[in-house]
Structures are given as structure tokens and as C-alpha cells.
Amino acid sequence: MAKKDGTRDRRYRNNEVVKGHSVLELGRWRLVSRSVIRLYDLVIELRSRGHAIALSSEEADKLNRLNFHDRARSSQSVGDDLHQRFAGDPTQFEYFCAELYHGLGYRVEITPPVADGGFDLRMFRDGQKTLVECKCFKPANSVGPPILQKLFGANAVEGADHLILVATATFSGEAIAYAREVGMELVDGSALVALCSRAWGICPSAPVATAQRTRLSLEDHLSRVPADIRDVHTFLG
Numbered sequence: 001m002a003k004k005d006g007t008r009d010r011r012y013r014n015n016e017v018v019k020g021h022s023v024l025e026l027g028r029w030r031l032v033s034r035s036v037i038r039l040y041d042l043v044i045e046l047r048s049r050g051h052a053i054a055l056s057s058e059e060a061d062k063l064n065r066l067n068f069h070d071r072a073r074s075s076q077s078v079g080d081d082l083h084q085r086f087a088g089d090p091t092q093f094e095y096f097c098a099e100l101y102h103g104l105g106y107r108v109e110i111t112p113p114v115a116d117g118g119f120d121l122r123m124f125r126d127g128q129k130t131l132v133e134c135k136c137f138k139p140a141n142s143v144g145p146p147i148l149q150k151l152f153g154a155n156a157v158e159g160a161d162h163l164i165l166v167a168t169a170t171f172s173g174e175a176i177a178y179a180r181e182v183g184m185e186l187v188d189g190s191a192l193v194a195l196c197s198r199a200w201g202i203c204p205s206a207p208v209a210t211a212q213r214t215r216l217s218l219e220d221h222l223s224r225v226p227a228d229i230r231d232v233h234t235f236l237g
Contacts, residue, residue: 021033021034022034022035022036022039022040024039024042024043024053026046026051026053036221037218037221040216040221044215055214056216058216058220058224059214059215059216060214062213062214062216062220063213063214065099066213066214082096082136082168082189082192082193083136083137083138083139083168083169083189086136086168087136087138090134090135090136091113093134093136093168094110094120094121094134095110097120097121097132097134097166098110098121100192100195100196100199100200101121101123101132101199103199103200104195104198104199105125106123106124106125106130107123107124107125107223108121108122108123109121109122109123117154117157117158118133118150118151118153118154119131119132119133119151119154119155119158120132120133120134121134122158122160128161128162129158129159129160129161129162130160130161130162130163130164131151131154131155131158131160131162131163131164132163132164132165132166133147133150133151133164133165133166134166134167135147135165135166135167135168135169136167136168137167137168137169138168138169139168139169139170139189140169141169141170142169142170142171142172142175143165143167143169143170143171143172143175144172144174144175145172145174145175145178147165147175148165148175148178148179148182148184148186149178151163151165151184152182152184162185163182163183163184163185164184164185164186164187165179165184165185165186165187166187166192167186167187167188167189167192168189168192169188169189170188170189171186171188
């Protein structure tokens with residue numbers, strides 16, 4: 001259960017933390033460990049010695065995110081391209097923005113497509129929370145104050161430190177004035193392209209081997225553990 005600050009460590013009897021065992025099955029061997037990290041280190045070592053071990057669901061998720069990231073970078077050159085790419089499925093534009101801000105150093109949570117609370121992304125960096133609303137509009141259109149006001153209103157519940165409205169279009173003079181008044185950051189189509197260049201560079205990076213791309217870091221592991229029990233020494237087992 002999420003608390004107001006975004007951490008998911010509010011537990012009740014029906015959703016308590018379950019501390020089970022990690023299991024690796026390889027041929028006729030079945031290895032069990034209380035520490036997922038120690039067992040994962042063994043998986044990496046075994047793979048390096050030529051043993052075929054399937055990707056875990058977490059590794060598969062990471063590979064899917066990276067593949068989406070690569071596809072997203074390939075169409076970042078013009079704001080028009082972004083609108084054309086995501087106009088048919090605005091939800092994918094939210095994922096694009098999530099990957100973009102992740103590349104800029106944020107931890108990003110995407111809200112549910114239905115009843116999202118008035119914003120699309122909840123982001124964390126340097127101890128501060130930011131809410132982002134993502135709008136995939138025709139570049140020729142301009143965004144007016146009502147959309148900004150909705151995001152500002154949503155923050156009455158969230159209490160975030162920063163608000164950002166990202167759009168593939170431009171913003172009207174009234175919207176710019178309102179954003180200045182309430183301290184909201186506006187990212188239009190051209191600014192969005194500039195952020196893509198900052199996060200990813202102009203050209204996609206050289207391909208990296210799948211094993212290296214999918215390898216889980218300590219941060220990847222800890223991201224799936226409630227914030228109040230992220231004691232690394234305990235977690236290592």
C-alpha cells in the first residue's frame with residue numbers, strides 16, 4: 001500500500017511481507033537460498049561458465065524496458081514524429097516519458113491508465129517528489145490553462161515538490177502565465193526533443209550483449225523491497 005510520500009511500506013494483515021526462499025533449478029540440481037542476491041550471483045557465475053539459465057521475470061522486464069527505450073530513442077528527432085508515433089496510443093507516450101525521465105536520473109512510477117488521479121507519472125530524485133502529466137497533442141495545437149489547473153489540483157492530495165506538464169504541442173500565453181504563477185515546469189515539443197538529447201544523445205548507443213543488458217543491479221533488487229526494510233546487510237542474508 002502506498003503512503004502519501006510514494007513509498008510502499010504501509011502494510012496490513014492481508015498484505016504483509018513474505019520472506020520466502022529463492023530457488024534455482026539446473027538439470028537435476030535444485031538450489032535453495034534465503035538470499036536472492038547471493039543466489040543471483042551464483043546464476044551469473046554459472047551463466048559465465050556456459051550453463052543455460054532462463055531469464056527471471058525481473059530480467060525479462062528489464063530487457064523489455066531497454067528494448068522500448070531503444071525504440072523510443074530512434075524516433076526522437078522531431079516533435080512531429082513523437083506525436084505521429086504515439087497519437088494512436090497515448091498510454092505509450094506516458095511510457096516514453098517515463099523512460100526519458102528515468103534516463104535523466106529519476107525513479108519513476110506510472111499511474112494506472114484509469115483513475116490516474118490527475119497525473120501520469122510520480123517521480124523521485126534527491127529526496128523530492130515530482131508529478132508529471134503527459135499530453136500527446138498535435139504540434140500545431142496549443143495547451144491552455146485547464147490542463148495545468150487539473151495537475152495543480154491533483155497535487156493538493158499528493159503534496160509533491162515539483163509539477164511538470166509535458167506536451168508534444170506548444171503552450172498558450174495564458175498557460176505560460178499560469179505556470180509561472182504556480183511554479184509549474186512546462187515542456188513543449190521542442191523542449192521535449194532537447195530532453196531526449198540530454199538523456200540519450202542524438203544516436204542510439206552501440207548494441208550491448210543481452211546478458212549484460214539484463215543483469216540486475218543491487219538497486220534493481222532493492223526496488224522490489226518495501227522502503228522501510230531495505231537493510232542491505234539483512235537482505236544479503
